[in-house]
Amino acid sequence: MKQTIRFLPYLLTAFTLIGSTNREPATVQKTDKGQHSENRIGLQLYSLREQFAKDVPKTLDQVRDFGITYVETHSTYGLTPEKFRAELDSRGLKAVSGHFSYERCRDDIEGVAREAKILGLQYAGCAWIPHKDPFDEKTCREAIDVFNRAGEALAKHGLKFFYHTHGYEFLPYDKGTFFDLMMAKTKPQFVNYEIDVFWIVHPGHDPVKLLKKYGSRFELMHVKEMKQGTPTGLFTGQSEVTNNVAVGAGVLDWPAIFKAAQKAGVKWYFLEDESPTSVQQIPRSLRYLENLKL
DSSP: OOOBOOOOSSOSSEEBTTSOEESSTTEEEEEETTEEEEEEEEEEGGGGHHHHHHOHHHHHHHHHHTTOOEEEESOOTTSOHHHHHHHHHHTTOEEEEEEOOHHHHHHOHHHHHHHHHHHTOSEEEEOOOOOOSSOOHHHHHHHHHHHHHHHHHHHTTTOEEEEEOOSGGGSEETTEEHHHHHHHHSOTTTEEEEEEHHHHHTTTOOHHHHHHHHGGGEEEEEEOOOOTTOOOSOOSSOOOGGGOOOTTSSSOOHHHHHHHHHHHTOOEEEEOOOSTTHHHHHHHHHHHHHTOBO
16 A cells, blocks of 8 residues: 655645654654654755856745755855855755865865855765766776765764765776775765766666665765656766656656665755756646655
């Protein structure tokens, strides 16, 4: 029998399967065989990058009006971290995670830590490894070293480092992929991962199998839908932004993905929509997630 697991990013009360409510926004509780877990969903602000480039306060108003509480950053759009944090705070928005450039993670990790602390982040990570196609072993091993050093440095500040999957790291390597090499050589105590479901399917892999394989290494997830007919089996880490559609309107098996994510112990889910119609699609995605049946 299917149950309705409600991901409520925009309601003040959280529906729980155990028949109670609590007042913490965007928190959903599920009991499963006696185990108690929470699922939290927010928005990756890159989804509104064009709007932010024009008007930061107005765009943050839009985020709030979506009913979003939790966000993941990727820029402060010309504002100081202090000013951006003040804008978030004034709207009741909480930045949980943030993306920083590979170069800053490599060369300025103390600066990343300072900015992350100002923004109130729990996680600071990297979403792209600069490389020439095709991605190769030398670049992969260099990134592994960068990630281990960055993760150890951030841990001293009480922050968690992560790498966000982007497709090219699934090129075949040895008996697996470069991503398998990353998992084997990055230190679990210092390096976490953010699974972007779109960028797992794009190179032709299965996010459910990957979540089962690596479990708790994935603490974060990007909830990003793929349009029917999107080319897959590619290792470029690039796709037309119009291939992002509202969650539930594409080809991905979200009930199976969320089941696997919950079992793996994913802690935070960030909706990301890179399409030019993200403002229209985000509310539809939120409605789908609210009523997702597992």
